[in-house]
Amino acid sequence: AYVVTDGCIRCKYMDCVSVCPVDCFYAGENMLVIQPDECIDCGVCEPECPAAAIVPDTDPRAAAWTALNAEYAAKWPNITEKGAPPDDADAWNGKGDKAALFSP
Numbered sequence: 001a002y003v004v005t006d007g008c009i010r011c012k013y014m015d016c017v018s019v020c021p022v023d024c025f026y027a028g029e030n031m032l033v034i035q036p037d038e039c040i041d042c043g044v045c046e047p048e049c050p051a052a053a054i055v056p057d058t059d060p061r062a063a064a065w066t067a068l069n070a071e072y073a074a075k076w077p078n079i080t081e082k083g084a085p086p087d088d089a090d091a092w093n094g095k096g097d098k099a100a101l102f103s104p
């Protein structure tokens with residue numbers, strides 16, 4: 001499966017939602033996650049993310065986020081349409097490690 005990493009936190013652009021053929025994104029307050037059993041590994045979301053936050057689970061960058069995606073996909077609501085990103089999304093794009101900003 002593909003995995004949303006901390007690059008999404010406070011960016012939450014949601015371009016990924018528009019392209020996912022199986023609607024397997026789930027939305028928290030400041031990031032999205034992917035439900036790993038629903039993801040069909042098509043890979044189309046990866047290049048769509050302006051924050052480069054989505055990686056395959058084989059990527060070393062996914063390691064710290066794989067379990068979190070599964071856990072919160074079971075808790076957060078499904079999202080099937082792109083909404084408005086945060087007003088300051090661009091200011092958070094590329095800000096390095098944003099793990100401490102995760103909002104459960």
Ligand code: SF4
Pocket residue numbers: 001002019020021022023024025034038039040041042043044045046
């Ligand atoms: Fe959806 Fe494909 Fe991305 Fe998986 S890899 S989340 S199926 S767009």
Ligand code: F3S
Pocket residue numbers: 004007008009011012013014015016017031032048049050051052053054
């Ligand atoms: Fe997040 Fe990128 Fe989607 S910032 S909401 S993973 S387009």
